[in-house]
């Protein structure tokens with residue numbers, strides 16, 4: 001995996017891109033790069049699992065989003081369901097992702113059976129890398145659909161915090177990919193939030209969005225991954241596990257703006273939240289320009 005950045009005369013044609021030193025390259029994906037009215041700043045050529053991509057950074061003016069009334073939401077990201085929004089909207093994992101994961105597991109077994117240093121092992125490792133890249137693309141695409149919808153339809157969203165120490169200890173493949181998805185989700189929400197006017201907030205790392213009862217606030221000691229329903233032993237609430245978590249996160253937005261947090265659930269912060277600062281700075285920049293990156297597949301070799 002590697003990449004390099006090029007600046008200078010970059011031109012986009014219908015079927016080709018012209019880069020400094022490399023000349024004209026044929027594009028495999030066409031039609032979604034604007035060829036006029038944009039100022040191209042730079043191009044980055046990168047390689048991932050024997051496939052080549054080019055990203056271009058462009059500068060263009062856009063108007064501020066119309067101040068329209070939008071609702072707030074909590075968003076729970078998970079493994080079984082990609083994302084659950086507190087208004088009830090679910091974003092399921094694409095089935096292609098599951099198929100990809102099954103393939104990865106099979107390829108891992110094949111690699112481990114091959115003799116080290118042999119040509120067959122090299123070939124299997126290459127196939128595995130390609131399967132990983134494909135899985136990442138499928139997930140990324142699904143995440144794009146969810147983040148675009150949220151940025152356009154919500155004025156503020158609250159996400160849970162990523163447990164980094166737990167992530168490093170976890171060797172489960174599905175969990176690892178879900179964790180990577182969290183970072184990507186957060187990144188996409190960051191810039192789309194600026195474009196469409198949606199504030200992105202993150203809960204305190206120890207906020208128990210999954211274990212907390214939405215109705216009475218009781219926090220469970222344990223909640224295993226296969227418990228799909230939240231059942232409260234105190235008040236009798238029965239609710240979908242992910243929806244309960246999403247609604248708990250939504251409540252945090254209201255609690256924060258009111259300035260009062262339930263004891264132990266949320267640490268008060270002396271400095272303004274980093275998220276909010278970033279958001280406001282970004283809004284100032286946004287008035288004059290919008291920087292956008294688009295990746296296009298250039299092509300690659302088959303195994």
Ligand SMILES: [Zn+2]
Pocket residue numbers: 213214215216217218232233234235236237
């Ligand atoms: Zn309860």
